[in-house]
Amino acid sequence: MEERDDQTFFNLYHHGFIRVAVCIPEVRVADTTFNTDSTVKLVKQASENNVVFAIFPELGISAYSNEDLFQQEALIKSVIQALSEILETTKDLNIISVIGAPLRVDFRLFNCGIVIYRGRILGIAVKSYLPNYREFYEKRQFSPAEDAQSKLIDICGQENIPFGSDILFEVKNIQNFKFFIEICEDVWVPIPPSSHAAMAGATVIGNLSASNITVGKSEYRHSLAASQSARCISAYLYAAAGPGESTTDLAWDGHAIIYENGNLLAESERFSQKSRIVYADVDLDRLAQDRMRMNSFGQNARAHKEQLQKFRKISFPVSFPAEQRILLEREYPRFPYIPSDPGKRDQRCYEAYNIQVQGLAQRLKSSGTQNVVIGVSGGLDSTQTLIVAARTMDLLNLPRSHVKAYTMPGFATTDKTYNNAMELMKAIGVEANEIDIKPSCMQMLKDIGHPFAAGEKLYDITFENIQAGERTSHLFRIANMRNALVVGTGDLSELALGWCTYGVGDHMSHYNVNASVPKTLIQHLIRWVAQSSQFSKEVCEILLDILETEI
Structure with a gap:
C-alpha cells in the first residue's frame, strides 16, 4: 500500500x-x-x-x-x-x-x-x-x-x-x-x-x-x-x-x-x-x-x-494549490439536524413534534383504530413517543386512556428510570400498566441453555436481546387483545446503525413515530415540549427530570 x-x-x-x-x-x-x-x-x-x-x-x-x-x-x-x-x-x-x-x-x-x-x-x-x-x-x-x-x-x-x-x-x-x-x-x-x-x-x-x-x-x-x-x-x-x-x-x-x-x-x-x-x-x-x-x-x-x-x-485548467496543507475553514455543526440558534431550534422542534402527531393521527384514522400500545422505559425515546401519542389523542378528541402504556422492568432496570416511567404515565393521564418480564425472560434463558440461567453472570447479546424480544412480544399480543396498534420508540440513529434488536424486538412496531428523528434531536424535542408548556406543569417537570437522568 x-x-x-x-x-x-x-x-x-x-x-x-x-x-x-x-x-x-x-x-x-x-x-x-x-x-x-x-x-x-x-x-x-x-x-x-x-x-x-x-x-x-x-x-x-x-x-x-x-x-x-x-x-x-x-x-x-x-x-x-x-x-x-x-x-x-x-x-x-x-x-x-x-x-x-x-x-x-x-x-x-x-x-x-x-x-x-x-x-x-x-x-x-x-x-x-x-x-x-x-x-x-x-x-x-x-x-x-x-x-x-x-x-x-x-x-x-x-x-x-x-x-x-x-x-x-x-x-x-x-x-x-x-x-x-x-x-x-x-x-x-x-x-x-x-x-x-x-x-x-x-x-x-x-x-x-x-x-x-x-x-x-x-x-x-x-x-x-x-x-x-x-x-x-x-x-x-x-x-x-x-x-x-x-x-x-x-x-x-x-x-x-x-x-x-x-x-x-x-x-x-x-x-x-x-x-x-x-x-x-x-x-x-x-x-x-x-x-x-x-x-x-x-x-x-x-x-x-x-x-x-x-x-x-x-474550458481551461487552473493551477490550484494542490500540494500544500489547506484545511477547511467552513464550520460544520456538531449536530447537523439541530440549529444552534434557539429561535430556529424551537421552530424545528415545533414542526418535528407536530409532524409526528399528524402522522400518527392519520394512521389511526385510516386504520380505524382508536387505541395504541406503547412500551415506556423512562428513557428519552419512549418518553417522546408517549407525549406524541397523548397529544394525538387530544387531536382526535379521544381520551388519553386510549394510550395503553406499559412499563416492563427487566434485569437491569434502575429505580430512577422505573419511577420516571410510572410518574410520567400517571401524570399524563394515559392507562398505566406494569409487567415484570424477568420471569418470562428467565424461562427462555433456561429453554435455550444460556449460562445466565445457571447463575453465571454473562450479559451478552443474547441476554440483552431476549429482554427486548420479550417486551416486543408482550406488546404485540396486548395489541391483539386490546384492538390497538403498537407504536414504536426506536429513533433514526438506532435504526440507521442497527443499534436495535432485529425481528421480534425494538426493531418492530405497527407504526414508529421516531423513525425519522435522530437521537440528538429527541432530547431537544422533549425539552421544547416541556418549556413551551404543551402539557401540565407536573408533566413538564417530570419531562425535565427525565432529561437530567444519566443513562
Missing part, C-alpha cells in the same frame, strides 16, 4: 471543495488608477488565502455612480488601461478574478464582468437586464447584452475573446467546477440568466452588483440569493458596491454574501469604510450529488434543452 501524503490529504481541493471569495474594494468615482490599486490588492490577498475564484462589484474599475461620465472618452480609455494593468500585475497568481467594468463594443456601451486568469481574459459576461425605474436609469448609458452584434472581441492586446451573456466557464481539472456570471438586475427578473446556466451545468454563480442600499433591502438580497442558490442547486456569490461610491443620490453598504443551495456560508460586515473580503469553502461534490438525487432538476433541463444548447463553453 502506498504511503499517504498527509499534505495532499489535508487539502480541501482534493475533497470536492473550492475556496471562493467576494471582494468589496474601496473605490473612487471615475478614478480608475485608485480603483485598479484597490482591486489588485484584494486579488493578491485572496490568492494568498488559497482562493481559486473571486468576484468584485459591478463596474468596480470605473465605479458605478458615474452617471453621464460613462460617456466620456477619457474614462472609457482609462478603463482599458486599467484592465491591462490588472492583467499584468496578476499574471503570476493562480486565481480566477471577475472584474466589473464598462466596455465600448459595436459603438455601444456595455456593463461587463471580465473573467481573468493568469494575465489572460478568458471571456466577458454582459449584463442582460438594465433597470430603468425608480432610482435607476441605466438605459441612458448602457445597452443590454442582446444588442451586442459581436460574439468575439479584441481588447488589451488579446484577440477573439468571447463576449456576451451566454458564456459558461468550465475548469477542466477541478471536477464539477463550472461557473457563470450575471450582473445585478439579472437576478431580480422572473427568470434570471443563471437559471438556464445552472441547468446547462454551472455549479457556481457569481453576481457582480452595485445594489445601492435602502431600508430593508439587505433582507431582500438574502431572499434572492438564497432562493436562487436553492433553485439552481448551486453556490451563489453576490457582491454589492461599497465605500467610495457617490452618495449624491444613493447610499451603499458593501454587502457581500455567499450561499450554497439555500444555506448562507458567509456574509460581510455592512457599511464598512474599508475594503472587505469574505471567504467560503464551497462543497461541489454535495451540489453534484443533490442535483443527481433531485431528478426533476434534470427534467427541467430537458424541457429547456434548446435554450441550454446555445451556451458557449470556455
Whole structure:
C-alpha cells in the first residue's frame, strides 16, 4: 500500500471543495488608477488565502455612480488601461478574478464582468437586464447584452475573446467546477440568466452588483440569493458596491454574501469604510450529488434543452494549490439536524413534534383504530413517543386512556428510570400498566441453555436481546387483545446503525413515530415540549427530570 501524503490529504481541493471569495474594494468615482490599486490588492490577498475564484462589484474599475461620465472618452480609455494593468500585475497568481467594468463594443456601451486568469481574459459576461425605474436609469448609458452584434472581441492586446451573456466557464481539472456570471438586475427578473446556466451545468454563480442600499433591502438580497442558490442547486456569490461610491443620490453598504443551495456560508460586515473580503469553502461534490438525487432538476433541463444548447463553453485548467496543507475553514455543526440558534431550534422542534402527531393521527384514522400500545422505559425515546401519542389523542378528541402504556422492568432496570416511567404515565393521564418480564425472560434463558440461567453472570447479546424480544412480544399480543396498534420508540440513529434488536424486538412496531428523528434531536424535542408548556406543569417537570437522568 502506498504511503499517504498527509499534505495532499489535508487539502480541501482534493475533497470536492473550492475556496471562493467576494471582494468589496474601496473605490473612487471615475478614478480608475485608485480603483485598479484597490482591486489588485484584494486579488493578491485572496490568492494568498488559497482562493481559486473571486468576484468584485459591478463596474468596480470605473465605479458605478458615474452617471453621464460613462460617456466620456477619457474614462472609457482609462478603463482599458486599467484592465491591462490588472492583467499584468496578476499574471503570476493562480486565481480566477471577475472584474466589473464598462466596455465600448459595436459603438455601444456595455456593463461587463471580465473573467481573468493568469494575465489572460478568458471571456466577458454582459449584463442582460438594465433597470430603468425608480432610482435607476441605466438605459441612458448602457445597452443590454442582446444588442451586442459581436460574439468575439479584441481588447488589451488579446484577440477573439468571447463576449456576451451566454458564456459558461468550465475548469477542466477541478471536477464539477463550472461557473457563470450575471450582473445585478439579472437576478431580480422572473427568470434570471443563471437559471438556464445552472441547468446547462454551472455549479457556481457569481453576481457582480452595485445594489445601492435602502431600508430593508439587505433582507431582500438574502431572499434572492438564497432562493436562487436553492433553485439552481448551486453556490451563489453576490457582491454589492461599497465605500467610495457617490452618495449624491444613493447610499451603499458593501454587502457581500455567499450561499450554497439555500444555506448562507458567509456574509460581510455592512457599511464598512474599508475594503472587505469574505471567504467560503464551497462543497461541489454535495451540489453534484443533490442535483443527481433531485431528478426533476434534470427534467427541467430537458424541457429547456434548446435554450441550454446555445451556451458557449470556455474550458481551461487552473493551477490550484494542490500540494500544500489547506484545511477547511467552513464550520460544520456538531449536530447537523439541530440549529444552534434557539429561535430556529424551537421552530424545528415545533414542526418535528407536530409532524409526528399528524402522522400518527392519520394512521389511526385510516386504520380505524382508536387505541395504541406503547412500551415506556423512562428513557428519552419512549418518553417522546408517549407525549406524541397523548397529544394525538387530544387531536382526535379521544381520551388519553386510549394510550395503553406499559412499563416492563427487566434485569437491569434502575429505580430512577422505573419511577420516571410510572410518574410520567400517571401524570399524563394515559392507562398505566406494569409487567415484570424477568420471569418470562428467565424461562427462555433456561429453554435455550444460556449460562445466565445457571447463575453465571454473562450479559451478552443474547441476554440483552431476549429482554427486548420479550417486551416486543408482550406488546404485540396486548395489541391483539386490546384492538390497538403498537407504536414504536426506536429513533433514526438506532435504526440507521442497527443499534436495535432485529425481528421480534425494538426493531418492530405497527407504526414508529421516531423513525425519522435522530437521537440528538429527541432530547431537544422533549425539552421544547416541556418549556413551551404543551402539557401540565407536573408533566413538564417530570419531562425535565427525565432529561437530567444519566443513562
